[in-house]
Amino acid sequence: MKDGFIKCAVASARVKIADCHFNTQSVIQLMHQAQQKQVRLLVLPELVTSAYTCADLFLQKTLQEGCLEAIEAIVNESKKLDVLLVFGSLLVVEGNLYNCAVVVHSGVILGIVPKQHLPNYQEFYEKRWFCxxxxxxxxxxxxGQSTWFGTRLLFQNKExxxxxxxxxxxxxxxxxxxxxxxxxxAGATVITNCSASDELVGKEEYRRNLIAMQSAKLVCAYVYSDAGQGESSTDLVFTPHNLIYENGLPLASAFGISDTLVSTEIDVQKLALERIRMQTFKPDRKAYQTISFSWKVAACDLTRPIDKAPFVPSDEANRSERCEKILxxxxxxxxxxxxxxxxxxxxxxxxxxxxxxLALLVCVRAFDLLGLDRSNITAVTMPGFGTTKRTKGNAVKLANALGVALRTISIAKAVGQHFKDIGHDSAVLDVTYENSQARERTQVLMDLANKLNALVVGTGDLSELALGWATYNGDHMSMYGVNASVPKTLVRHLVKHVASKSEQTLKKVLLDVVATPVSPxxxxxxxxxxxxxxxxxxxGPYELHDFFLYQIVRWGFGPSKVxxxxxxxxxxxxxxxxxxxxLKTFYRRFFNQQxxxxxxxxxxxxxxxxxxxxxDWRMPSDASYALWKQELDLL
Incomplete structure (x- = not known):
C-alpha cells in the first residue's frame, strides 16, 4: 500500500451449474490464496455463486436461497481476511431478482451493485429472469446487516x-x-467488472481493446474477471479471460485458465495525480453514496513491470516505428x-x-520534404581545446556523406584573445575556460547565420535541459531546437535507426558516433x-536521469517513490x-537550472x-527544493 500501490487479483473460479455449495468452496479457496499473496482486492466473475448459465433455474426458489446461503458463507469466511472481495451473485431484493456485484470486507457487506444493462439479443436473454x-x-x-443497494456506490479506503x-x-x-x-x-479510480463473457472468434482481442480504451479514457484501473470452467456448453463456449489494465496499459492477463489468481499492483496515486494534471475530472458525488472501509497498512512487493527506459520502446519493431515517427x-x-x-x-x-x-539528420529530412538542396545546410565544425580527431573526423565524414555544406572554423585563437581581454589565465581549466568556448561557438553560428540569411538549428536535448547541462547563452541558445524534447537515451536509438537504413559509408560513421562517449x-x-x-x-548516467525525469515530471512522484x-x-x-x-544530483540541478x-x-x-x-513545464527559476531535499535526506 506504500506509495499508492495496491495488490489486486482476478480469477475465474471453477463452477458447477446450480451447485452453490461447490461454487462457494471455489470462491473461499481463492480468497485464502489472495490473502496468502498479500492481495488487497480480489474480483471474481458474474453470478459465480450459481454459474452464469443456469437459465430458467434462476427463477427457482431453491437456487435463490442457495445463492443467499453462499453469500452468507463467503461473508463469514471473509472475517478472517483483510481482502476486499467483489463477486457476482443473484439476489432477491424487495421482491425483484437482480444480477449483482457483492462487495465484502472482513465480514461486512459494504454494498451491492445491480447490473444496469441486461443483454437481451442474440445468445443473451437476461431480461427473462433479472430486473x-x-x-x-x-x-x-x-x-442481518444494514447495507447499501444501488447503481451509484463508491467504496473508498480510509488509509x-x-x-x-x-x-x-x-x-x-x-x-x-x-x-x-x-x-x-464521481471520483472512482478503480473499476471492477464481474463478467461472464462467452468466447467467439475475434472476441478476445475486442475485449482487450475495449478494456484498454475504457481504462485510458477514464484514467482508471480496470479489473476484469471472466467466467471460468464449468459453465454450460449447450450453445456457448466460455473461456476464462482475466485482465487488469491501468490507464490504457496492460498490467496482467490470463486466457483459458481457471482457479488461478492473476495478480499485480495498481498505482492509484499515479491515477489520482494524472487526473489532477488533466483537470477534466471534477468529482460530483451528489448522486453517489461513498462507503468507507479500512485496510491494515503494509507495504507490498512490486511485481508490476517497471520500465527502466521509459522513453524507449523495448520491442524492436515498436522502437523502429517510434523512431521513424519522432524523426x-x-x-x-x-x-x-x-x-x-x-x-x-x-x-x-x-x-x-x-x-x-541527430540535429543534422533532422535538417536533411526537413530539406528533403521541402524539396530544397541539401547544400543550403551548412554544418560547421569548430575545433577547440578539447576536440579530438575522432569527433572532428566523424563530423567531416558525416557532412560529406549527407551532401551538406561543411565549414571548419577553429575557435582557438578567438577564445585565446578573449582570455586576454577578460584577464583569464588559459592554464586555469575552470568554468570560464569551458564556457568561453561554448559561447564563442554560438557566436560563430549566429553571425554566420546572419551572413547566410539562415536559421541556427539547436542541438541540445531534453536530458541536458533537465540537468541544465548547457552553457547559458552558449549551446543553450539557438533559433530553433529540434531536439528539445528528445531525451538522451532516445537520441542514441534515433541515430542507430537512421544508420540501419543508410548506405554503408553513412552507416559506418553514424555507428561510430553512437559508440563515442558523450562529451562537450x-x-x-x-x-x-x-x-x-x-x-x-x-x-551521472543518462539512463538514470531520464528515468528520474520521467517519473518526476511526467507523473509527479515524490523522491522516495522515484x-x-x-x-x-x-x-x-x-x-x-x-x-x-x-537522484540527489538530479533534484539539485533540476531546481537550480530552471x-x-x-x-x-x-x-x-x-x-x-x-x-x-x-x-508542459512552467516553474519559477528561484523555486526552493527544500521539501524535496528533506525527503531525500531521509532515504
Missing part, C-alpha cells in the same frame, strides 16, 4: 484515499454509456518554421557527437588523444547508494513530456 434496477441507491437489510472503487457488470462495459463513465467522473515530427517542426519565416538555409554546429548528429569536449584530451571530459562521469522504483528497475546495474547519489529553461528557444514537442516554458 433492471432504478438509477438510485437505497439502504436494505441483508443477512489510501486515492483508492475509490466502483463496480459494473459484464454488459455494462459494452454499452455506449457505460456506468463506469459516471463512476470515474518525422522533428523534421515537420523545422519545415514549418522555415516555411513560415521564408528561410531556405540553416546552420548547425556539428561536433561529431550524438546530439549534433571543452577540456584538453588525454595524452593518447581520447576524450578526457566524459559527461556521464560528471553528472528512488524505490529506480532501485527495482536498475537492481542489476547499480547499487542503491549509487542511485541515491545521482533559469536556463525559462528562456529556451522554440522546439517541437514529440512525446508525452516537454520542459518548454510555453508548454
Amino acid at each position: 433492471t434496477p432504478e438509477d438510485a441507491n437505497r439502504e436494505i437489510t441483508l443477512l 489510501i484515499r486515492e483508492f475509490i472503487l466502483a463496480c459494473e457488470i459484464c454488459e455494462d462495459l459494452w454499452v455506449p454509456n457505460s456506468p463506469s463513465i459516471g463512476h470515474a467522473l 518525422m515530427l522533428q523534421a515537420l517542426g523545422l519545415k514549418q518554421r522555415l516555411e513560415q519565416t521564408h528561410i531556405q538555409s540553416v546552420v548547425v554546429g556539428l561536433s561529431g557527437g550524438l546530439d549534433s548528429t 569536449e571543452l577540456l584538453p584530451a588525454n595524452s593518447d588523444g581520447t576524450i578526457k571530459q566524459v559527461t556521464e562521469d560528471i553528472v 528512488y524505490r522504483l529506480a532501485c527495482i528497475a536498475f537492481a542489476e546495474e547499480y547499487e542503491d547508494s549509487f542511485i541515491l547519489v545521482w 533559469f536556463k529553461r525559462s528562456c529556451m528557444p522554440d522546439g517541437p514537442k514529440i512525446g508525452s513530456l516537454s520542459l518548454s516554458p510555453r508548454g
Whole structure:
C-alpha cells in the first residue's frame, strides 16, 4: 500500500451449474490464496455463486436461497481476511431478482451493485429472469446487516484515499454509456467488472481493446474477471479471460485458465495525480453514496513491470516505428518554421557527437520534404581545446556523406584573445575556460547565420535541459531546437535507426558516433588523444536521469517513490547508494537550472513530456527544493 500501490487479483473460479455449495468452496479457496499473496482486492466473475448459465433455474426458489446461503458463507469466511472481495451473485431484493456485484470486507457487506444493462439479443436473454434496477441507491437489510443497494456506490479506503472503487457488470462495459463513465467522473479510480463473457472468434482481442480504451479514457484501473470452467456448453463456449489494465496499459492477463489468481499492483496515486494534471475530472458525488472501509497498512512487493527506459520502446519493431515517427515530427517542426519565416538555409554546429548528429539528420529530412538542396545546410565544425580527431573526423565524414555544406572554423585563437581581454589565465581549466568556448561557438553560428540569411538549428536535448547541462547563452541558445524534447537515451536509438537504413559509408560513421562517449569536449584530451571530459562521469548516467525525469515530471512522484522504483528497475546495474547519489544530483540541478529553461528557444514537442516554458513545464527559476531535499535526506 506504500506509495499508492495496491495488490489486486482476478480469477475465474471453477463452477458447477446450480451447485452453490461447490461454487462457494471455489470462491473461499481463492480468497485464502489472495490473502496468502498479500492481495488487497480480489474480483471474481458474474453470478459465480450459481454459474452464469443456469437459465430458467434462476427463477427457482431453491437456487435463490442457495445463492443467499453462499453469500452468507463467503461473508463469514471473509472475517478472517483483510481482502476486499467483489463477486457476482443473484439476489432477491424487495421482491425483484437482480444480477449483482457483492462487495465484502472482513465480514461486512459494504454494498451491492445491480447490473444496469441486461443483454437481451442474440445468445443473451437476461431480461427473462433479472430486473433492471432504478438509477438510485437505497439502504436494505441483508443477512442481518444494514447495507447499501444501488447503481451509484463508491467504496473508498480510509488509509489510501486515492483508492475509490466502483463496480459494473459484464454488459455494462459494452454499452455506449457505460456506468463506469459516471463512476470515474464521481471520483472512482478503480473499476471492477464481474463478467461472464462467452468466447467467439475475434472476441478476445475486442475485449482487450475495449478494456484498454475504457481504462485510458477514464484514467482508471480496470479489473476484469471472466467466467471460468464449468459453465454450460449447450450453445456457448466460455473461456476464462482475466485482465487488469491501468490507464490504457496492460498490467496482467490470463486466457483459458481457471482457479488461478492473476495478480499485480495498481498505482492509484499515479491515477489520482494524472487526473489532477488533466483537470477534466471534477468529482460530483451528489448522486453517489461513498462507503468507507479500512485496510491494515503494509507495504507490498512490486511485481508490476517497471520500465527502466521509459522513453524507449523495448520491442524492436515498436522502437523502429517510434523512431521513424519522432524523426518525422522533428523534421515537420523545422519545415514549418522555415516555411513560415521564408528561410531556405540553416546552420548547425556539428561536433561529431550524438546530439549534433541527430540535429543534422533532422535538417536533411526537413530539406528533403521541402524539396530544397541539401547544400543550403551548412554544418560547421569548430575545433577547440578539447576536440579530438575522432569527433572532428566523424563530423567531416558525416557532412560529406549527407551532401551538406561543411565549414571548419577553429575557435582557438578567438577564445585565446578573449582570455586576454577578460584577464583569464588559459592554464586555469575552470568554468570560464569551458564556457568561453561554448559561447564563442554560438557566436560563430549566429553571425554566420546572419551572413547566410539562415536559421541556427539547436542541438541540445531534453536530458541536458533537465540537468541544465548547457552553457547559458552558449549551446543553450539557438533559433530553433529540434531536439528539445528528445531525451538522451532516445537520441542514441534515433541515430542507430537512421544508420540501419543508410548506405554503408553513412552507416559506418553514424555507428561510430553512437559508440563515442558523450562529451562537450571543452577540456584538453588525454595524452593518447581520447576524450578526457566524459559527461556521464560528471553528472551521472543518462539512463538514470531520464528515468528520474520521467517519473518526476511526467507523473509527479515524490523522491522516495522515484528512488524505490529506480532501485527495482536498475537492481542489476547499480547499487542503491549509487542511485541515491545521482537522484540527489538530479533534484539539485533540476531546481537550480530552471533559469536556463525559462528562456529556451522554440522546439517541437514529440512525446508525452516537454520542459518548454510555453508548454508542459512552467516553474519559477528561484523555486526552493527544500521539501524535496528533506525527503531525500531521509532515504
